[in-house]
Amino acid sequence: MVKAVIVDDEIHARETLSLMLNMYCPEIAVVGKADSVEAAYHLIKLHQPDIVFLDMELTDGLGFDLLKKFDKLFFRVIIISAYQEYAVKAFKFCAVDYLLKPVDPDELAKAVDEALSQALTDNQQERLNALIENTRNTSRNDKLLALKNSEGTFIVNTSEIIRCESDNNTTTFILADGNRVRVTRTLKEFDELLNGCGFLRCHQSHLVNQQHIDKISRFPTPLITLSNGDIVPVSFRKRKTI
Amino acid sequence: MFISLTPQVTLIIAETIVFAVAIIYLIYSRERLKKRILRYEEQALLSQMNPHFVFNSLTAIQSYIFRNEPHTASKYLASFAKLTRLILEISRTELCSIEREITTLKLYLDLQKLRFENRFEYTITVDQNIDPNSTFIPPMLAQPLIENAIEHGLNAIDWLGKIDIRYTFVKPNLLLVEVEDNGIGIDKSNESQTRNGKQYKSLATEITRERIKNLKKLGNHGIKLNITDKSKINSNASGTVAQLIIPIK
Numbered sequence: 001m002v003k004a005v006i007v008d009d010e011i012h013a014r015e016t017l018s019l020m021l022n023m024y025c026p027e028i029a030v031v032g033k034a035d036s037v038e039a040a041y042h043l044i045k046l047h048q049p050d051i052v053f054l055d056m057e058l059t060d061g062l063g064f065d066l067l068k069k070f071d072k073l074f075f076r077v078i079i080i081s082a083y084q085e086y087a088v089k090a091f092k093f094c095a096v097d098y099l100l101k102p103v104d105p106d107e108l109a110k111a112v113d114e115a116l117s118q119a120l121t122d123n124q125q126e127r128l129n130a131l132i133e134n135t136r137n138t139s140r141n142d143k144l145l146a147l148k149n150s151e152g153t154f155i156v157n158t159s160e161i162i163r164c165e166s167d168n169n170t171t172t173f174i175l176a177d178g179n180r181v182r183v184t185r186t187l188k189e190f191d192e193l194l195n196g197c198g199f200l201r202c203h204q205s206h207l208v209n210q211q212h213i214d215k216i217s218r219f220p221t222p223l224i225t226l227s228n229g230d231i232v233p234v235s236f237r238k239r240k241t242i
Numbered sequence: 243m244f245i246s247l248t249p250q251v252t253l254i255i256a257e258t259i260v261f262a263v264a265i266i267y268l269i270y271s272r273e274r275l276k277k278r279i280l281r282y283e284e285q286a287l288l289s290q291m292n293p294h295f296v297f298n299s300l301t302a303i304q305s306y307i308f309r310n311e312p313h314t315a316s317k318y319l320a321s322f323a324k325l326t327r328l329i330l331e332i333s334r335t336e337l338c339s340i341e342r343e344i345t346t347l348k349l350y351l352d353l354q355k356l357r358f359e360n361r362f363e364y365t366i367t368v369d370q371n372i373d374p375n376s377t378f379i380p381p382m383l384a385q386p387l388i389e390n391a392i393e394h395g396l397n398a399i400d401w402l403g404k405i406d407i408r409y410t411f412v413k414p415n416l417l418l419v420e421v422e423d424n425g426i427g428i429d430k431s432n433e434s435q436t437r438n439g440k441q442y443k444s445l446a447t448e449i450t451r452e453r454i455k456n457l458k459k460l461g462n463h464g465i466k467l468n469i470t471d472k473s474k475i476n477s478n479a480s481g482t483v484a485q486l487i488i489p490i491k
Contacts, residue, residue, distance in 0.1 A: 011359060012302035019308035059398060082297035101297045102304040 002116060003047060006033045007040040007066065008055035008080065013101060017053055017080070017108075024109045036060040041069050051076045051115055056083060064132045073125045076115040093193060094131040095146035095153060096124075123153050130155050141198055147173060147181045154181055158197045162226050164190055164207040174230065176212070203235045277460060284456050285333050287449050291326070292389060295354075302357045318356055325349040329382070338381040340374040340409060347407065350385060354392050362396050362403030369410040372417075379417065379488050380457055380465075386446035387421040387469075387484040393446075395425025395482050398434075412487070416464070419486040427471040428482045464489035 004021065008014045014033045021028045031047040034040035036059045044052060052075050056063045063079065079098040081087055091098040097111055118124075130144035137143075142159040160176045166187035173181040191201050198210045202224055215225040222234035247255075299322055306315035328346045332338050344366055351364050368374050388405065396403035401424075408420045425431070450467060457465050466487040472479040 010298055010301065010357070012305040012357065013298070016301060016305040016308050019305070023308070082294060082301070102301045 002028045002051065003031045003049040004028045004051040004053065005040065005043055005047060005049040005075075006030060006053045007035075007058065007063070008033075008053070009035045009057055009059045010055070011035075013055065013080070017103065020103060020105055020108055021112075024105050025112045028112065037062075037066045037069070040066050044070075044075065049075050051078060051112070053078050053080050055079075056081050056087070064135065067128055067132065073128070076118070076124065077128060078111050078115055089193065090131060090134060093134060093143060093145055094127045094155075095148045096127050096131055123155070126155055127153060143197060145194075147183050149181065149183050156181070158194065158199075158209070159211060161209050162212045162228050163209060163230060163232060164199075165232075166205045174228070176228070178228075200241070202238050202241075203233050206232045208232060280456050280460055281336070284336075284453060284460070287453050287456070291329060292446065294393070295389065299353055299357055318353070321349055321353055325353060332381040335381065337378040340368065340372065340377045340379060343379065343381055343384075344368070344374065346382065347385060347388065351388065351405070358392070358396075358403075362392065362405060364405040364407065366407045367409070369408075371411060372409055374409075377417070377490060379419075379490070380453070380462070383450060383453065383486055383488070384419050384421055384484075386450045387486070389446045390428075390484070391421055391423035391425060391482065394431040395423040395427070397425075399425055415490045417488045417490050419488065421484045421486075422472075422481065424481040427473055427480055428469060429471040429473070431482075462489065 006014050006017050008017070014035070018030045018033065021030055028051070031049060032043040034043050038060060040052075040058070054063045054066065054077055056079065058066070067073065067077065077097070079091060079096060080101060080103065081091075081098060082101040088098070088100070097115055099107055099111055127146050130146060134143045142157050144155050145158055145161075147154045147156060156173070156175060162174050162176055164187060165172045165174065169186055170182055170184050171187045171190055173183070175181065187201075187205065187207055191199070191207055194207070199207050200210050200213075201207050208224055208226060212227040213224055214227050217223050217225070218239075222239055224232050224234060226232065299318075303315055303318045303322065306312075306318060325346065328342075328349065332342070332346065347366065355362065355364075384407065388407065391405050392403075396405070404424045406420070406422045408418075408422075410418050410420075412418045426434075447469070454465050454467055464487065466485075468485045468487075470483050470485075472481045472483060
């Protein structure tokens with residue numbers, strides 16, 4: 001049996017989720033429900049659940065405050081949120097598992113399956129810490145971005161990214177330390193995600209970090225030279241924006 | 243005395259007049275455009291239902307579906323639809339009758355009562371000398387204030403919440419709308435939000451203030467909003483009073 005705790009300040013939300021889990025994820029036993037950081041903390045310590053469903057708004061604080069209380073997260077976290085778009089972007093940025101309210105039953109079943117199949121040794125905690133860090137520093141330009149591929153999840157600071165290059169449906173990140181990380185997601189997705197972090201889509205297949213631009217040459221063809229010596233082309237349409 | 247004008251002088255005068263008319267016309271059409279933009283802004287602000295309310299209400303409806311209470315679920319869903327429809331309709335008009343305003347507010351309050359499991363009660367009173375059918379006001383100015391009372395004032399209390407909404411004339415043609423609650427009071431609420439690290443600015447109050455600013459620019463100059471913590475008036479009292487003063491044409 002998989003043990004789960006539901007933490008949400010709205011009684012209807014706790015009720016619904018518990019009933020949905022009953023119906024769609026019979027392997028899960030809901031061992032407790034809480035509406036505040038304090039109550040949830042004690043409940044989790046007492047029951048040692050495998051999964052915690054966590055809302056962001058709690059009666060005495062934020063969902064993050066609960067996570068900060070644990071040195072080591074021994075349970076999977078699935079964030080449940082009624083928040084708007086900006087929060088969803090924050091969750092995607094750090095590749096944390098989340099569901100939106102009202103919860104779609106199919107998405108719930110899928111999220112639970114995925115959470116249970118991932119070993120606890122993956123860096124869930126790092127990703128959640130990155131999310132907390134990003135939320136604390138909303139004004140800062142650099143953020144922590146989680147890059148997920150078959151080898152694992154890498155957390156990189158956006159200021160360490162020199163450029164991204166697309167190849168079909170994959171995106172390769174070229175980092176300041178010389179490492180390359182390949183992710184099976186489109187450049188378009190990252191272009192949207194990194195909007196506001198000082199990146200420039202200079203070409204259909206290229207996204208560059210403006211901090212790392214060394215030189216822009218316009219003649220005979222426009223090219224951007226980056227801090228690591230890489231040279232990327234600028235598409236005709238983007239000529240005016242650089 | 244008659245002054246004879248040379249053709250040149252006549253021409254200069256004529257040109258000046260044409261020029262002045264053109265400038266006046268330009269200023270006038272600019273002003274008209276500004277007002278139109280303000281009206282659109284006003285409509286946009288008005289039709290903004292708080293996403294928190296929307297999604298939590300929908301979740302509450304979902305809970306009745308899973309609890310196998312189709313009747314309650316349907317009632318709740320129908321109320322939600324009625325409210326959405328009314329807000330959509332109202333947001334296309336600049337003024338609405340107090341009667342209609344109250345119908346909308348009641349729907350909203352009843353939905354919130356369901357969501358908060360009847361942890362509060364409310365009353366709406368209209369002074370005898372007001373005819374709710376023929377008194378027109380800018381719609382839904384009070385709604386965000388009620389939302390604040392519920393979400394921030396009454397949410398964390400362990401006694402029965404009360405919201406009183408009153409419509410009275412302070413002077414002929416000067417309407418006072420009051421939203422009073424017995425919650426923790428705006429000062430304490432702000433304090434605890436900051437302590438919890440929720441840099442949560444009240445979207446509701448911001449919308450109301452923005453709308454009042456717009457309405458003033460559109461010619462409704464006398465409109466005013468005061469929000470007072472009741473403990474400032476009486477140290478034994480707890481709660482918040484929001485007062486809206488609206489001139490009636």
